[in-house]
Amino acid sequence: MAATTSEVRKQRAQIGVRTLRGDRWWLAPLGTFAGLTAWLLYALIRTATQSNYWVDGYNYLSPFSSPCVSASCAEGARHFGTWLPEFPPLIPLGILVLPFLLGFRLTCYYYRKAYYRSFWLSPPACAVAEPHSKYTGETRFPLIAQNLHRYFFYAALVVSLINTYDAVYAFFGKNGFQMGLGNLILLGNVIMLWAYTLSCHSCRHITAGRLNHFSRHPLRYRMWTWISKLNAKHMQLAWITLGTLALTDAYIGLVAADVLPDLRFFN
Numbered sequence: 001m002a003a004t005t006s007e008v009r010k011q012r013a014q015i016g017v018r019t020l021r022g023d024r025w026w027l028a029p030l031g032t033f034a035g036l037t038a039w040l041l042y043a044l045i046r047t048a049t050q051s052n053y054w055v056d057g058y059n060y061l062s063p064f065s066s067p068c069v070s071a072s073c074a075e076g077a078r079h080f081g082t083w084l085p086e087f088p089p090l091i092p093l094g095i096l097v098l099p100f101l102l103g104f105r106l107t108c109y110y111y112r113k114a115y116y117r118s119f120w121l122s123p124p125a126c127a128v129a130e131p132h133s134k135y136t137g138e139t140r141f142p143l144i145a146q147n148l149h150r151y152f153f154y155a156a157l158v159v160s161l162i163n164t165y166d167a168v169y170a171f172f173g174k175n176g177f178q179m180g181l182g183n184l185i186l187l188g189n190v191i192m193l194w195a196y197t198l199s200c201h202s203c204r205h206i207t208a209g210r211l212n213h214f215s216r217h218p219l220r221y222r223m224w225t226w227i228s229k230l231n232a233k234h235m236q237l238a239w240i241t242l243g244t245l246a247l248t249d250a251y252i253g254l255v256a257a258d259v260l261p262d263l264r265f266f267n
């Protein structure tokens, strides 16, 4: 049976201060808190405005509004048809996949560490006592839902495929092949999204997690080795993809609003 925090504390040496750490341990959780909050606010504002998410002619569609399948979407942005009626104001145009994307990121092993430490202070850092008196871990509701991560992984694969389709689609306009800076940004974002998705711990486990004999499964072993290398960079990829997502959306937003001209290389 899991011990409560107060039981564990009683077994430990009784120290009068919260921590004996003398370094600036609070910098990492504070930076994470600021970074995640800023990103969430940006995403919330951008998706709630339902505007400047699509550049006609260049076929740039913001990943925040993809797939765009409602009657509220610009006609050219409906790459997969019109499945839903017009959305009322403030509803994100990409709401169809939003619960799966949020589920994937919120249950991600890295993000769990990030928000447990920076938002819940549970604990805020190694060797720093947490303010909560009870600890039940991830074995009970609601945190037992973190186990759904492996299923969200499959949903994230589908979303990455949709984003890939959007990025490739943008290369083909009315006059054939075209390329501008926006295409390279969309492409870079998709590559990073794949790297993050495939570096997932669940993906690593799926490739060869329960194999007893690697020698009998050379292909799976090779994949596992490759995924393991990516997996070692999972935290970095988690942050890089937040950056590329925001950058892609911001660039498309500025071009769509005629604030910035797209740098054209071809056509």
Ligand code: FES
Pocket: 104, 107, 108, 109, 110, 111, 149, 153, 196, 197, 199, 200, 201, 202, 203, 234
């Ligand atoms: Fe982070 Fe799966 S562990 S996405």
